[in-house]
Amino acid sequence: EAIKDFEGTGIGLMEISHRSKEYDKVVADAVALFKELLHIPDGYSVIFLGGGASLQFCMVPFNLLEKKAAYLNTGTWANKAQKEAKLFGEVIEVASSKDANYTFIPKGYTIPHDADYFHITTNNTIFGTEIHADYDSPVPMIADMSSDIFSRPIDVKKYGLIYGGAQKNLAPAGVTFVIVKDELLGKVTRPIPTMLDYRTHIKENSMFNTPPVLPIYTALQTLKWLKSIGGVPEMYKRNKAKATLLYNEIDRNKLFKGTTAVEDRSLMNICFVLNDQYKDLEDEFYKFATAKGMVGIKGHRSVGGFRASCYNALPISAVEALVAAMQEFEKAH
Ligand code: PLP
Numbered sequence: 001e002a003i004k005d006f007e008g009t010g011i012g013l014m015e016i017s018h019r020s021k022e023y024d025k026v027v028a029d030a031v032a033l034f035k036e037l038l039h040i041p042d043g044y045s046v047i048f049l050g051g052g053a054s055l056q057f058c059m060v061p062f063n064l065l066e067k068k069a070a071y072l073n074t075g076t077w078a079n080k081a082q083k084e085a086k087l088f089g090e091v092i093e094v095a096s097s098k099d100a101n102y103t104f105i106p107k108g109y110t111i112p113h114d115a116d117y118f119h120i121t122t123n124n125t126i127f128g129t130e131i132h133a134d135y136d137s138p139v140p141m142i143a144d145m146s147s148d149i150f151s152r153p154i155d156v157k158k159y160g161l162i163y164g165g166a167q168k169n170l171a172p173a174g175v176t177f178v179i180v181k182d183e184l185l186g187k188v189t190r191p192i193p194t195m196l197d198y199r200t201h202i203k204e205n206s207m208f209n210t211p212p213v214l215p216i217y218t219a220l221q222t223l224k225w226l227k228s229i230g231g232v233p234e235m236y237k238r239n240k241a242k243a244t245l246l247y248n249e250i251d252r253n254k255l256f257k258g259t260t261a262v263e264d265r266s267l268m269n270i271c272f273v274l275n276d277q278y279k280d281l282e283d284e285f286y287k288f289a290t291a292k293g294m295v296g297i298k299g300h301r302s303v304g305g306f307r308a309s310c311y312n313a314l315p316i317s318a319v320e321a322l323v324a325a326m327q328e329f330e331k332a333h
Helices: 021-038 052-064 076-085 198-203 213-228 231-252 276-291 316-332
Strands: 044-049 068-073 090-096 118-121 141-144 161-165 176-181 256-258 269-274 306-309
Touching: 021 044, 021 176, 021 213, 021 231, 044 198, 052 076, 052 141, 052 161, 052 176, 068 076, 076 090, 076 118, 076 141, 176 198, 213 231, 231 256, 231 269, 231 316, 269 276, 276 306, 276 316
Parallel strands: 068 090, 068 118, 118 141, 141 161
Antiparallel strands: 044 176, 161 176, 256 269, 269 306
């Protein structure tokens, strides 16, 4: 409807000036809902940018890394973030689960007190592990929450900056959100190109240049929906119910097994493979499930098997259907 006639203006969302008062309100409302739903305290800004989470891998160190940064290596994306930071200063990898193909979240490491920040990836989309707590860090904590934002309550004040691509739990691809504690900015000595400086976008309310208007508008609709169902606590309840249902079946079913440490299992990306003695059935199950309408459950090539992504929008009925298919397949074998 908005694409055809935006807010009764007679022109569409994709035609109207992003500087019109009608569009201005979309951004303001989206920011306000971000703050309300995540209980973002004063002193933090919310901005919408282009470039994906991948651009944040470089914008974070560009704006915050003066000498040294600490990174926790929990997967492909965490690794990519770290690689970019090395262009800007010393990077300390505090711990890594790479040698175990990222099947767990490392614990018991020390975060150097003299690091400019500590970077984590809260949900490892490819490997299906998730950090379930808001860590305590002696230095500002930066989190890539691309694949679990709004899936569970978070304590924003424990973070210095949170970023993510919108395309999992928020909006179609094309917009990136950044929640940043204002006092962390403006401390590095290097010059920062205008477009890559967070302060530019904070000052201009995400309208320094043309923002991704349609994804931001869609994010606003998602956030309104999220609020209408009871906000993040209700979403968390639903996500836990979906994940419990599927993990219970993975653990019960003789054909399948999970791929990660149980305590680090992701609520969003549920990875499983066939047990060794049933390995040959992998293709057959893929075809079986696909024929039943379960599209896109092939696991990432670095894990193999299957990955059921259970993002916020996925109804529990979809998980029930997958569980039923797994049970039917088990009976047949
Ligand atoms: N970080 C995580 C955790 C992701 O899952 C992804 C993409 O799936 C990215 C970063 C990269 O995001 P983008 O494609 O928006 O650059």
